[in-house]
Amino acid sequence: MNMNLYSRGDKTFVWLNMFLVTLFTLSTLYPFIYIAAVSFSSGFAASSGKVVLTPINATMAAYNYVMNEPQFWISYRNTFIYTIGGTIMSLLFIIPGAYALSRPQLYGRRFWNLMVAFTMWFNAGLIPFFLNMRDLGLLDSYFGIIIGFAVNGFNLILLRNFFENIPQSFEEAARMDGANEFQVLWKVYLPLSKPAIATVALFCIVSRWNGFFWAMVLLKDDDKVPLQVWLRFIISELQDDEEFSSTLVDAAYSFETVSAAIIVCSIIPVLLVYPFLQKYFNKGILLGGVKE
Amino acid sequence: MPDETRFQRVLFVLRRDWQLYLMLAPTVIWLLLFLYKPMYGLQIAFKDYSIFRGIAASPWVGLEHFHTLFGSDQFVRAVKNTVIISAFSLLFGFPVPILLALMFNEILHKTFKKTAQTIVYLPHFISSVIIAGIVITAFSPSVGIINYLISWLGFEPIYFLTKPEWFRPIFIGTGIWQEAGFSSIVYLAAIAGVSPTLYESAVVDGASRWQMMWKITLPSIMTTIIIMLIIRIGNLLEVSFEMIILLYQPATFETADVVNTWIYRQGLQGGQYDLAAAAGLFNAVVAFVLVIAANSLSKRYSRTSLW
The missing domain is CATH 1.10.3720.10 (MetI-like)
Known part of the structure:
Protein backbone atom coordinates (compact mmCIF):
# COMPACT_ATOMS: atom_id res chain seq x y z
CA MET A 1 0.00 0.00 0.00
CA ASN A 2 1.10 3.51 -0.71
CA MET A 3 1.82 6.02 2.04
CA ASN A 4 0.53 8.92 -0.08
CA LEU A 5 -2.96 7.53 0.07
CA TYR A 6 -3.32 8.45 3.71
CA SER A 7 -5.15 11.51 4.82
CA ARG A 8 -4.02 13.67 7.72
CA GLY A 9 -6.31 11.72 10.07
CA ASP A 10 -4.60 8.55 9.06
CA LYS A 11 -1.21 9.99 9.93
CA THR A 12 -2.36 10.64 13.49
CA PHE A 13 -3.71 7.11 13.62
CA VAL A 14 -0.46 5.61 12.34
CA TRP A 15 1.65 7.56 14.85
CA LEU A 16 -0.66 6.87 17.78
CA ASN A 17 -0.60 3.20 16.90
CA MET A 18 3.21 3.23 16.72
CA PHE A 19 3.30 4.93 20.10
CA LEU A 20 1.02 2.35 21.77
CA VAL A 21 2.92 -0.58 20.30
CA THR A 22 6.19 0.98 21.46
CA LEU A 23 4.74 1.39 24.94
CA PHE A 24 3.66 -2.24 25.11
CA THR A 25 7.00 -3.42 23.75
CA LEU A 26 8.97 -1.37 26.27
CA SER A 27 6.80 -2.63 29.12
CA THR A 28 7.69 -6.16 28.01
CA LEU A 29 11.37 -5.38 27.74
CA TYR A 30 11.75 -3.27 30.88
CA PRO A 31 11.56 -6.02 33.55
CA PHE A 32 14.44 -7.84 31.88
CA ILE A 33 16.56 -4.70 31.77
CA TYR A 34 15.66 -4.03 35.39
CA ILE A 35 16.72 -7.52 36.50
CA ALA A 36 19.97 -7.24 34.56
CA ALA A 37 20.61 -3.85 36.20
CA VAL A 38 19.93 -5.30 39.66
CA SER A 39 22.31 -8.20 39.00
CA PHE A 40 25.19 -5.80 38.28
CA SER A 41 24.45 -3.44 41.18
CA SER A 42 25.96 -3.55 44.63
CA GLY A 43 23.97 -5.37 47.27
CA PHE A 44 23.50 -2.16 49.17
CA ALA A 45 22.11 -0.23 46.20
CA ALA A 46 19.75 -3.07 45.27
CA SER A 47 18.51 -3.58 48.82
CA SER A 48 17.69 0.07 49.24
CA GLY A 49 15.65 0.01 46.02
CA LYS A 50 17.65 2.56 44.09
CA VAL A 51 18.08 0.58 40.88
CA VAL A 52 15.77 1.78 38.11
CA LEU A 53 17.37 1.36 34.70
CA THR A 54 21.14 1.03 34.96
CA PRO A 55 23.37 -0.68 37.53
CA ILE A 56 24.27 1.41 40.57
CA ASN A 57 27.79 1.01 41.99
CA ALA A 58 28.37 -1.51 39.22
CA THR A 59 29.97 -4.71 40.44
CA MET A 60 30.32 -8.35 39.46
CA ALA A 61 30.04 -9.44 43.10
CA ALA A 62 26.76 -11.28 42.65
CA TYR A 63 28.14 -13.18 39.64
CA ASN A 64 31.29 -14.01 41.58
CA TYR A 65 29.14 -15.40 44.37
CA VAL A 66 27.04 -17.46 41.92
CA MET A 67 30.07 -18.78 40.01
CA ASN A 68 31.70 -19.90 43.27
CA GLU A 69 28.58 -21.68 44.44
CA LEU A 219 13.46 -34.92 42.92
CA LYS A 220 14.70 -34.76 46.50
CA ASP A 221 18.45 -35.06 46.02
CA ASP A 222 20.23 -31.70 45.64
CA ASP A 223 22.67 -33.33 43.24
CA LYS A 224 19.84 -33.98 40.76
CA VAL A 225 17.74 -30.82 40.84
CA PRO A 226 17.73 -28.56 37.77
CA LEU A 227 18.50 -24.87 37.79
CA GLN A 228 14.85 -23.75 38.05
CA VAL A 229 14.36 -25.65 41.31
CA TRP A 230 17.51 -24.21 42.81
CA LEU A 231 16.55 -20.72 41.61
CA ARG A 232 13.17 -21.16 43.29
CA PHE A 233 14.96 -22.07 46.51
CA ILE A 234 17.09 -18.91 46.35
CA ILE A 235 14.05 -16.73 45.60
CA SER A 236 12.06 -18.18 48.50
CA GLU A 237 15.01 -17.44 50.78
CA LEU A 238 14.74 -13.90 49.49
CA GLN A 239 11.04 -13.81 50.34
CA ASP A 240 11.63 -15.14 53.86
CA ASP A 241 14.43 -12.69 54.32
CA GLU A 242 12.03 -9.86 53.50
CA GLU A 243 10.00 -10.61 56.59
CA PHE A 244 12.95 -10.30 58.94
CA SER A 245 14.32 -7.28 57.07
CA SER A 246 17.41 -7.66 54.96
CA THR A 247 20.47 -9.01 56.76
CA LEU A 248 22.96 -8.39 54.00
CA VAL A 249 22.45 -4.68 53.44
CA ASP A 250 26.03 -3.52 53.36
CA ALA A 251 27.51 -6.48 51.56
CA ALA A 252 28.70 -6.22 47.97
CA TYR A 253 25.92 -8.63 47.03
CA SER A 254 22.53 -9.41 48.50
CA PHE A 255 19.80 -11.97 47.95
CA GLU A 256 18.30 -9.62 45.37
CA THR A 257 21.44 -9.25 43.30
CA VAL A 258 22.28 -12.95 43.59
CA SER A 259 18.86 -14.11 42.46
CA ALA A 260 18.92 -11.53 39.65
CA ALA A 261 22.32 -12.88 38.55
CA ILE A 262 20.99 -16.46 38.50
CA ILE A 263 17.97 -15.27 36.49
CA VAL A 264 20.30 -13.67 33.93
CA CYS A 265 22.43 -16.84 33.73
CA SER A 266 19.34 -18.94 33.16
CA ILE A 267 17.83 -16.66 30.50
CA ILE A 268 20.98 -16.43 28.35
CA PRO A 269 20.67 -19.93 26.79
CA VAL A 270 17.00 -19.21 25.98
CA LEU A 271 18.07 -16.00 24.24
CA LEU A 272 20.66 -17.96 22.27
CA VAL A 273 18.12 -20.41 20.84
CA TYR A 274 15.43 -17.74 20.50
CA PRO A 275 16.32 -16.69 16.91
CA PHE A 276 15.92 -20.32 15.81
CA LEU A 277 12.71 -20.61 17.79
CA GLN A 278 11.32 -17.53 16.12
CA LYS A 279 12.13 -18.83 12.69
CA TYR A 280 10.12 -21.98 13.26
CA PHE A 281 7.32 -21.31 15.70
CA ASN A 282 5.19 -19.30 13.29
CA LYS A 283 5.05 -22.36 11.09
CA GLY A 284 4.60 -24.65 14.06
CA ILE A 285 1.69 -22.72 15.45
CA LEU A 286 -0.06 -22.84 12.11
CA LEU A 287 0.59 -26.55 11.77
CA GLY A 288 -0.71 -27.48 15.17
CA GLY A 289 -3.34 -24.79 15.23
CA VAL A 290 -7.07 -24.90 15.06
CA LYS A 291 -7.35 -27.17 12.06
CA GLU A 292 -5.92 -30.46 13.08
CA MET B 1 -17.80 -66.72 11.19
CA PRO B 2 -17.46 -62.90 11.10
CA ASP B 3 -15.08 -63.13 14.09
CA GLU B 4 -12.82 -65.45 12.20
CA THR B 5 -12.66 -63.22 9.15
CA ARG B 6 -11.91 -60.30 11.39
CA PHE B 7 -9.13 -62.25 13.09
CA GLN B 8 -7.72 -63.20 9.71
CA ARG B 9 -7.86 -59.59 8.63
CA VAL B 10 -5.89 -58.50 11.72
CA LEU B 11 -3.30 -61.18 11.06
CA PHE B 12 -3.00 -60.10 7.45
CA VAL B 13 -2.63 -56.44 8.42
CA LEU B 14 -0.08 -57.26 11.11
CA ARG B 15 2.01 -59.21 8.65
CA ARG B 16 1.79 -56.46 6.06
CA ASP B 17 2.30 -53.44 8.38
CA TRP B 18 4.36 -54.87 11.23
CA GLN B 19 6.95 -52.15 10.75
CA LEU B 20 4.34 -49.44 11.34
CA TYR B 21 3.17 -51.16 14.51
CA LEU B 22 6.75 -51.42 15.66
CA MET B 23 7.05 -47.64 15.21
CA LEU B 24 3.78 -47.00 16.99
CA ALA B 25 4.43 -49.40 19.88
CA PRO B 26 6.77 -47.21 22.01
CA THR B 27 4.31 -44.31 21.95
CA VAL B 28 1.32 -46.53 22.76
CA ILE B 29 3.19 -48.27 25.59
CA TRP B 30 4.29 -44.90 26.94
CA LEU B 31 0.73 -43.57 26.87
CA LEU B 32 -0.56 -46.66 28.68
CA LEU B 33 2.19 -46.58 31.28
CA PHE B 34 2.31 -42.86 32.05
CA LEU B 35 -1.15 -41.49 31.24
CA TYR B 36 -3.66 -44.37 31.22
CA LYS B 37 -2.29 -46.23 34.23
CA PRO B 38 -2.78 -43.14 36.45
CA MET B 39 -6.40 -43.11 35.26
CA TYR B 40 -6.71 -46.60 36.73
CA GLY B 41 -5.08 -45.20 39.87
CA LEU B 42 -7.84 -42.59 40.10
CA GLN B 43 -9.97 -45.21 41.88
CA ILE B 44 -8.27 -44.16 45.13
CA ALA B 45 -10.68 -41.21 45.03
CA PHE B 46 -13.29 -43.78 46.20
CA LYS B 47 -10.97 -45.69 48.51
CA ASP B 48 -9.27 -45.40 51.87
CA TYR B 49 -5.83 -45.48 50.27
CA SER B 50 -2.94 -46.88 52.20
CA ILE B 51 0.57 -46.90 50.78
CA PHE B 52 1.24 -50.33 52.24
CA ARG B 53 -1.83 -52.01 50.77
CA GLY B 54 -1.46 -50.38 47.38
CA ILE B 55 -4.15 -49.11 45.02
CA ALA B 56 -6.03 -52.34 44.35
CA ALA B 57 -6.16 -53.73 47.91
CA SER B 58 -7.23 -50.55 49.71
CA PRO B 59 -10.87 -50.72 50.92
CA TRP B 60 -13.64 -48.87 49.12
CA VAL B 61 -15.28 -45.97 50.94
CA GLY B 62 -17.73 -44.80 48.28
CA LEU B 63 -18.28 -41.06 48.09
CA GLU B 64 -16.86 -40.28 51.52
CA HIS B 65 -14.01 -38.15 50.16
CA PHE B 66 -16.41 -36.10 48.06
CA HIS B 67 -18.54 -35.43 51.17
CA THR B 68 -15.40 -34.31 52.99
CA LEU B 69 -14.39 -32.11 50.07
CA PHE B 70 -17.65 -30.24 49.76
CA GLY B 71 -17.87 -29.93 53.53
CA SER B 72 -14.46 -28.30 53.59
CA ASP B 73 -14.46 -24.49 53.54
CA GLN B 74 -10.94 -24.50 52.16
CA PHE B 75 -11.82 -26.68 49.19
CA VAL B 76 -15.00 -24.74 48.38
CA ARG B 77 -12.94 -21.56 48.58
CA ALA B 78 -10.39 -23.08 46.20
CA VAL B 79 -13.15 -23.90 43.67
CA LYS B 80 -14.49 -20.35 43.93
CA ASN B 81 -11.03 -18.85 43.51
CA THR B 82 -10.40 -21.04 40.45
CA VAL B 83 -13.59 -19.82 38.80
CA ILE B 84 -13.01 -16.17 39.73
CA ILE B 85 -9.36 -16.12 38.65
CA SER B 86 -10.04 -17.82 35.32
CA ALA B 87 -13.12 -15.71 34.59
CA PHE B 88 -11.20 -12.48 35.17
CA SER B 89 -8.19 -13.75 33.23
CA LEU B 90 -10.53 -14.41 30.33
CA LEU B 91 -12.31 -11.08 30.63
CA PHE B 92 -9.15 -8.97 30.78
CA GLY B 93 -6.71 -11.26 29.00
CA PHE B 94 -8.73 -12.35 25.98
CA PRO B 95 -9.06 -9.01 24.15
CA VAL B 96 -5.41 -7.97 24.56
CA PRO B 97 -3.85 -10.28 21.92
CA ILE B 98 -6.60 -9.33 19.44
CA LEU B 99 -5.92 -5.62 19.91
CA LEU B 100 -2.21 -6.28 19.70
CA ALA B 101 -2.58 -8.16 16.42
CA LEU B 102 -4.73 -5.36 14.96
CA MET B 103 -2.12 -2.82 16.05
CA PHE B 104 0.79 -4.82 14.66
CA ASN B 105 -1.06 -5.09 11.39
CA GLU B 106 -1.28 -1.31 11.10
CA ILE B 107 2.46 -0.81 11.45
CA LEU B 108 4.00 -0.02 8.08
CA HIS B 109 7.63 0.06 9.15
CA LYS B 110 8.82 -3.53 8.61
CA THR B 111 11.90 -3.49 10.87
CA PHE B 112 10.05 -1.78 13.68
CA LYS B 113 7.24 -4.31 13.43
CA LYS B 114 9.61 -7.26 13.45
CA THR B 115 11.62 -5.97 16.40
CA ALA B 116 8.50 -5.27 18.44
CA GLN B 117 7.10 -8.72 17.69
CA THR B 118 10.38 -10.41 18.61
CA ILE B 119 10.31 -8.67 21.98
CA VAL B 120 6.68 -9.27 22.91
CA TYR B 121 6.84 -12.99 22.04
CA LEU B 122 9.83 -13.50 24.32
CA PRO B 123 8.19 -13.78 27.79
CA HIS B 124 6.24 -16.84 26.60
CA PHE B 125 9.51 -18.74 26.50
CA ILE B 126 10.73 -17.67 29.93
CA SER B 127 10.16 -20.05 32.84
CA SER B 128 7.53 -19.30 35.44
CA VAL B 129 10.19 -19.40 38.16
CA ILE B 130 11.99 -16.50 36.49
CA ILE B 131 8.79 -14.56 35.83
CA ALA B 132 7.81 -15.06 39.47
CA GLY B 133 11.30 -14.00 40.53
CA ILE B 134 10.95 -10.80 38.54
CA VAL B 135 7.49 -10.12 39.99
CA ILE B 136 8.68 -10.78 43.55
CA THR B 137 11.65 -8.47 43.09
CA ALA B 138 9.68 -5.73 41.35
CA PHE B 139 6.86 -5.70 43.94
CA SER B 140 9.02 -6.13 47.02
CA PRO B 141 8.49 -3.40 49.65
CA SER B 142 12.17 -2.73 50.31
CA VAL B 143 13.87 -3.17 46.93
CA GLY B 144 11.12 -3.17 44.33
CA ILE B 145 10.78 -0.61 41.60
CA ILE B 146 6.99 -0.39 42.11
CA ASN B 147 7.34 0.64 45.74
CA TYR B 148 10.17 2.96 44.79
CA LEU B 149 7.71 4.79 42.54
CA ILE B 150 5.01 4.74 45.22
CA SER B 151 7.27 6.28 47.84
CA TRP B 152 8.61 8.76 45.29
CA LEU B 153 5.01 9.90 44.82
CA GLY B 154 4.82 10.35 48.58
CA PHE B 155 2.81 7.28 49.59
CA GLU B 156 3.50 4.48 52.03
CA PRO B 157 5.10 1.38 50.46
CA ILE B 158 2.79 -1.64 50.13
CA TYR B 159 3.95 -5.23 50.65
CA PHE B 160 1.83 -6.32 47.67
CA LEU B 161 2.41 -10.07 47.80
CA THR B 162 1.10 -10.38 51.34
CA LYS B 163 -2.12 -8.50 50.56
CA PRO B 164 -5.01 -10.79 49.54
CA GLU B 165 -6.71 -7.97 47.59
CA TRP B 166 -3.62 -7.51 45.41
CA PHE B 167 -2.99 -11.14 44.54
CA ARG B 168 -5.46 -11.53 41.67
CA PRO B 169 -4.60 -8.28 39.86
CA ILE B 170 -0.89 -9.12 40.07
CA PHE B 171 -1.39 -12.73 38.96
CA ILE B 172 -3.72 -11.85 36.07
CA GLY B 173 -1.55 -8.91 34.99
CA THR B 174 1.52 -11.15 34.99
CA GLY B 175 -0.32 -13.68 32.83
CA ILE B 176 -1.30 -11.01 30.30
CA TRP B 177 2.22 -9.59 30.28
CA GLN B 178 3.67 -13.04 29.64
CA GLU B 179 1.24 -14.45 27.07
CA ALA B 180 -0.54 -11.62 25.21
CA GLY B 181 2.24 -11.13 22.67
CA PHE B 182 2.59 -14.79 21.81
CA SER B 183 -1.18 -15.31 21.64
CA SER B 184 -1.43 -12.57 19.03
CA ILE B 185 0.33 -14.85 16.49
CA VAL B 186 -2.86 -16.77 15.79
CA TYR B 187 -4.74 -13.54 15.00
CA LEU B 188 -1.89 -12.18 12.89
CA ALA B 189 -2.00 -15.39 10.86
CA ALA B 190 -5.75 -14.90 10.38
CA ILE B 191 -5.22 -11.28 9.35
CA ALA B 192 -2.60 -12.37 6.81
CA GLY B 193 -5.32 -14.44 5.16
CA VAL B 194 -7.68 -11.51 4.57
CA SER B 195 -8.03 -10.79 0.86
CA PRO B 196 -6.17 -7.60 -0.19
CA THR B 197 -8.92 -6.75 -2.69
CA LEU B 198 -11.19 -5.84 0.22
CA TYR B 199 -8.74 -3.13 1.29
CA GLU B 200 -8.14 -1.96 -2.26
CA SER B 201 -11.80 -1.30 -2.90
CA ALA B 202 -12.15 0.36 0.52
CA VAL B 203 -9.26 2.71 -0.34
CA VAL B 204 -11.01 3.60 -3.61
CA ASP B 205 -14.12 4.40 -1.55
CA GLY B 206 -12.02 6.74 0.60
CA ALA B 207 -12.02 4.68 3.81
CA SER B 208 -9.52 5.65 6.51
CA ARG B 209 -7.21 3.10 8.10
CA TRP B 210 -9.21 3.31 11.31
CA GLN B 211 -12.39 2.42 9.43
CA MET B 212 -10.68 -0.42 7.56
CA MET B 213 -9.37 -1.86 10.81
CA TRP B 214 -12.83 -2.02 12.40
CA LYS B 215 -14.95 -2.67 9.30
CA ILE B 216 -12.72 -5.08 7.36
CA THR B 217 -9.93 -6.59 9.45
CA LEU B 218 -11.86 -7.26 12.65
CA PRO B 219 -14.94 -8.83 10.99
CA SER B 220 -12.67 -10.94 8.77
CA ILE B 221 -10.98 -12.59 11.75
CA MET B 222 -14.22 -13.08 13.72
CA THR B 223 -14.24 -16.84 13.11
CA THR B 224 -10.75 -17.16 14.58
CA ILE B 225 -11.75 -14.98 17.53
CA ILE B 226 -14.79 -17.10 18.30
CA ILE B 227 -12.87 -20.35 17.97
CA MET B 228 -10.16 -19.05 20.30
CA LEU B 229 -12.84 -17.94 22.74
CA ILE B 230 -14.39 -21.40 22.69
CA ILE B 231 -10.99 -23.00 23.29
CA ARG B 232 -10.39 -20.66 26.21
CA ILE B 233 -13.76 -21.51 27.72
CA GLY B 234 -12.96 -25.20 27.26
CA ASN B 235 -9.76 -24.69 29.26
CA LEU B 236 -11.38 -22.44 31.82
CA LEU B 237 -10.21 -24.50 34.80
CA GLU B 238 -6.61 -24.57 33.61
CA VAL B 239 -5.32 -21.83 35.85
CA SER B 240 -1.52 -21.87 35.73
CA PHE B 241 -1.18 -23.18 39.26
CA GLU B 242 2.59 -23.45 38.93
CA MET B 243 2.73 -19.65 38.87
CA ILE B 244 0.34 -19.45 41.83
CA ILE B 245 2.54 -21.80 43.86
CA LEU B 246 5.44 -19.48 43.10
CA LEU B 247 3.62 -16.28 44.02
CA TYR B 248 1.22 -17.05 46.84
CA GLN B 249 1.91 -17.38 50.54
CA PRO B 250 -0.29 -18.26 53.54
CA ALA B 251 -1.28 -14.61 53.91
CA THR B 252 -2.87 -14.62 50.44
CA PHE B 253 -4.40 -18.14 50.35
CA GLU B 254 -7.77 -16.51 50.88
CA THR B 255 -7.83 -15.16 47.31
CA ALA B 256 -5.04 -17.17 45.68
CA ASP B 257 -5.61 -20.81 46.58
CA VAL B 258 -7.04 -22.73 43.58
CA VAL B 259 -8.03 -26.39 43.21
CA ASN B 260 -4.64 -27.56 41.94
CA THR B 261 -2.64 -25.68 44.57
CA TRP B 262 -4.96 -27.15 47.20
CA ILE B 263 -4.34 -30.63 45.77
CA TYR B 264 -0.62 -29.96 45.81
CA ARG B 265 -0.64 -29.00 49.49
CA GLN B 266 -3.05 -31.67 50.73
CA GLY B 267 -1.76 -34.50 48.57
CA LEU B 268 1.85 -34.01 47.62
CA GLN B 269 2.88 -32.12 50.74
CA GLY B 270 0.36 -33.45 53.26
CA GLY B 271 0.15 -37.06 52.08
CA GLN B 272 -3.67 -37.19 51.94
CA TYR B 273 -3.52 -38.90 48.57
CA ASP B 274 -7.06 -40.24 48.42
CA LEU B 275 -8.77 -36.95 49.30
CA ALA B 276 -6.54 -34.98 46.94
CA ALA B 277 -7.15 -37.50 44.15
CA ALA B 278 -10.90 -37.02 44.66
CA ALA B 279 -10.43 -33.27 44.21
CA GLY B 280 -8.37 -33.97 41.09
CA LEU B 281 -11.09 -36.23 39.70
CA PHE B 282 -13.69 -33.52 40.28
CA ASN B 283 -11.44 -31.03 38.47
CA ALA B 284 -10.76 -33.41 35.57
CA VAL B 285 -14.42 -34.29 35.05
CA VAL B 286 -15.53 -30.65 34.98
CA ALA B 287 -12.67 -29.82 32.60
CA PHE B 288 -13.59 -32.75 30.36
CA VAL B 289 -17.24 -31.66 30.16
CA LEU B 290 -16.15 -28.11 29.32
CA VAL B 291 -13.82 -29.28 26.55
CA ILE B 292 -16.45 -31.57 25.01
CA ALA B 293 -19.03 -28.78 25.17
CA ALA B 294 -16.55 -26.36 23.61
CA ASN B 295 -15.85 -28.76 20.77
CA SER B 296 -19.49 -29.35 19.93
CA LEU B 297 -20.04 -25.59 20.05
CA SER B 298 -17.20 -24.95 17.65
CA LYS B 299 -18.42 -27.72 15.36
CA ARG B 300 -21.80 -26.09 15.19
CA TYR B 301 -20.29 -22.66 14.72
CA SER B 302 -17.59 -23.25 12.15
CA ARG B 303 -18.12 -26.81 10.96
CA THR B 304 -14.49 -27.46 11.88
CA SER B 305 -13.78 -29.61 14.86
CA LEU B 306 -11.02 -28.49 17.20
CA TRP B 307 -9.36 -31.87 16.87
Missing part, protein backbone atom coordinates in the same frame (compact mmCIF):
# COMPACT_ATOMS: atom_id res chain seq x y z
CA PRO A 70 28.95 -25.41 43.63
CA GLN A 71 25.16 -25.89 43.58
CA PHE A 72 24.89 -23.46 40.66
CA TRP A 73 27.13 -25.63 38.48
CA ILE A 74 25.49 -28.85 39.64
CA SER A 75 22.00 -27.63 38.83
CA TYR A 76 23.11 -26.00 35.58
CA ARG A 77 24.65 -29.30 34.49
CA ASN A 78 21.46 -31.12 35.49
CA THR A 79 19.33 -28.75 33.43
CA PHE A 80 21.51 -29.57 30.41
CA ILE A 81 21.13 -33.29 31.09
CA TYR A 82 17.33 -33.01 31.32
CA THR A 83 17.06 -30.74 28.29
CA ILE A 84 19.28 -32.76 25.95
CA GLY A 85 18.24 -36.18 27.24
CA GLY A 86 14.57 -35.25 27.35
CA THR A 87 14.50 -33.76 23.87
CA ILE A 88 16.27 -36.75 22.30
CA MET A 89 13.94 -39.11 24.16
CA SER A 90 10.87 -37.18 22.97
CA LEU A 91 11.99 -37.26 19.34
CA LEU A 92 12.73 -40.99 19.53
CA PHE A 93 9.12 -41.59 20.58
CA ILE A 94 7.34 -38.91 18.61
CA ILE A 95 8.91 -39.19 15.12
CA PRO A 96 8.17 -42.90 14.50
CA GLY A 97 4.84 -42.63 16.38
CA ALA A 98 3.65 -39.66 14.33
CA TYR A 99 4.77 -41.35 11.11
CA ALA A 100 2.80 -44.51 11.90
CA LEU A 101 -0.27 -42.49 12.85
CA SER A 102 -0.07 -40.56 9.59
CA ARG A 103 -0.19 -43.68 7.36
CA PRO A 104 -3.64 -44.21 5.81
CA GLN A 105 -3.23 -47.99 5.75
CA LEU A 106 -2.64 -48.24 9.53
CA TYR A 107 -5.31 -50.58 10.84
CA GLY A 108 -7.28 -49.05 13.72
CA ARG A 109 -5.92 -45.60 12.89
CA ARG A 110 -9.01 -43.85 14.29
CA PHE A 111 -8.66 -45.74 17.54
CA TRP A 112 -4.96 -44.94 17.96
CA ASN A 113 -5.55 -41.28 17.18
CA LEU A 114 -8.40 -41.16 19.68
CA MET A 115 -6.11 -42.74 22.24
CA VAL A 116 -3.67 -39.83 21.79
CA ALA A 117 -6.35 -37.14 21.68
CA PHE A 118 -8.14 -38.42 24.79
CA THR A 119 -5.03 -37.73 26.89
CA MET A 120 -5.37 -34.09 25.88
CA TRP A 121 -8.96 -33.84 27.15
CA PHE A 122 -8.79 -35.94 30.26
CA ASN A 123 -5.98 -35.91 32.76
CA ALA A 124 -5.85 -38.17 35.80
CA GLY A 125 -4.32 -35.30 37.76
CA LEU A 126 -1.34 -34.66 39.96
CA ILE A 127 -1.81 -37.34 42.60
CA PRO A 128 -2.31 -40.46 40.43
CA PHE A 129 0.57 -39.35 38.18
CA PHE A 130 2.82 -38.91 41.20
CA LEU A 131 1.81 -42.26 42.75
CA ASN A 132 2.39 -43.96 39.40
CA MET A 133 5.89 -42.49 39.14
CA ARG A 134 6.57 -43.68 42.68
CA ASP A 135 5.24 -47.18 41.95
CA LEU A 136 7.43 -47.35 38.84
CA GLY A 137 10.44 -46.50 40.99
CA LEU A 138 11.09 -43.28 39.08
CA LEU A 139 11.25 -40.86 42.02
CA ASP A 140 14.49 -38.96 42.48
CA SER A 141 16.02 -40.22 39.25
CA TYR A 142 17.36 -38.59 36.10
CA PHE A 143 15.74 -41.29 34.02
CA GLY A 144 12.34 -40.68 35.65
CA ILE A 145 12.32 -37.03 34.61
CA ILE A 146 13.57 -37.82 31.11
CA ILE A 147 11.15 -40.67 30.33
CA GLY A 148 8.16 -39.48 32.37
CA PHE A 149 7.48 -36.49 30.12
CA ALA A 150 8.70 -37.86 26.79
CA VAL A 151 5.44 -37.92 24.82
CA ASN A 152 3.13 -34.97 24.46
CA GLY A 153 -0.13 -35.17 22.51
CA PHE A 154 0.20 -31.70 21.04
CA ASN A 155 3.67 -32.32 19.56
CA LEU A 156 2.67 -35.77 18.32
CA ILE A 157 -0.37 -34.40 16.49
CA LEU A 158 1.58 -31.44 15.13
CA LEU A 159 4.12 -33.76 13.50
CA ARG A 160 1.47 -36.23 12.35
CA ASN A 161 -0.38 -33.43 10.55
CA PHE A 162 2.81 -32.37 8.87
CA PHE A 163 3.54 -35.94 7.68
CA GLU A 164 -0.05 -36.27 6.42
CA ASN A 165 0.34 -33.22 4.22
CA ILE A 166 3.39 -34.57 2.39
CA PRO A 167 2.14 -35.78 -1.03
CA GLN A 168 2.36 -39.53 -1.60
CA SER A 169 4.22 -38.90 -4.87
CA PHE A 170 7.40 -38.09 -2.92
CA GLU A 171 7.77 -41.63 -1.66
CA GLU A 172 6.86 -43.45 -4.88
CA ALA A 173 10.41 -43.61 -6.18
CA ALA A 174 11.66 -45.00 -2.87
CA ARG A 175 8.84 -47.57 -2.84
CA MET A 176 9.79 -48.66 -6.37
CA ASP A 177 13.29 -49.34 -5.08
CA GLY A 178 11.77 -51.63 -2.47
CA ALA A 179 12.30 -49.34 0.54
CA ASN A 180 10.62 -50.47 3.76
CA GLU A 181 8.74 -48.15 6.16
CA PHE A 182 11.85 -47.30 8.16
CA GLN A 183 13.73 -46.35 5.02
CA VAL A 184 10.83 -44.26 3.71
CA LEU A 185 10.66 -42.38 7.02
CA TRP A 186 14.42 -41.91 7.17
CA LYS A 187 15.14 -41.05 3.53
CA VAL A 188 11.95 -39.37 2.33
CA TYR A 189 9.97 -37.97 5.26
CA LEU A 190 12.70 -36.75 7.61
CA PRO A 191 14.51 -34.59 5.02
CA LEU A 192 11.17 -33.06 3.97
CA SER A 193 10.07 -32.43 7.56
CA LYS A 194 13.03 -30.50 8.90
CA PRO A 195 11.00 -27.39 9.84
CA ALA A 196 8.32 -29.43 11.63
CA ILE A 197 10.88 -31.52 13.50
CA ALA A 198 12.86 -28.42 14.41
CA THR A 199 9.65 -26.88 15.77
CA VAL A 200 8.87 -29.91 17.90
CA ALA A 201 12.48 -30.15 19.10
CA LEU A 202 12.51 -26.47 20.07
CA PHE A 203 9.21 -26.80 21.95
CA CYS A 204 10.73 -29.76 23.82
CA ILE A 205 13.94 -27.86 24.56
CA VAL A 206 12.09 -24.84 25.93
CA SER A 207 9.68 -26.84 28.07
CA ARG A 208 12.54 -28.96 29.43
CA TRP A 209 14.73 -25.96 30.13
CA ASN A 210 11.90 -24.23 31.98
CA GLY A 211 10.47 -27.33 33.67
CA PHE A 212 10.02 -26.71 37.35
CA PHE A 213 6.95 -28.18 39.06
CA TRP A 214 7.55 -31.90 38.51
CA ALA A 215 11.28 -31.55 39.06
CA MET A 216 10.47 -29.98 42.43
CA VAL A 217 7.97 -32.73 43.30
CA LEU A 218 9.86 -35.77 41.98
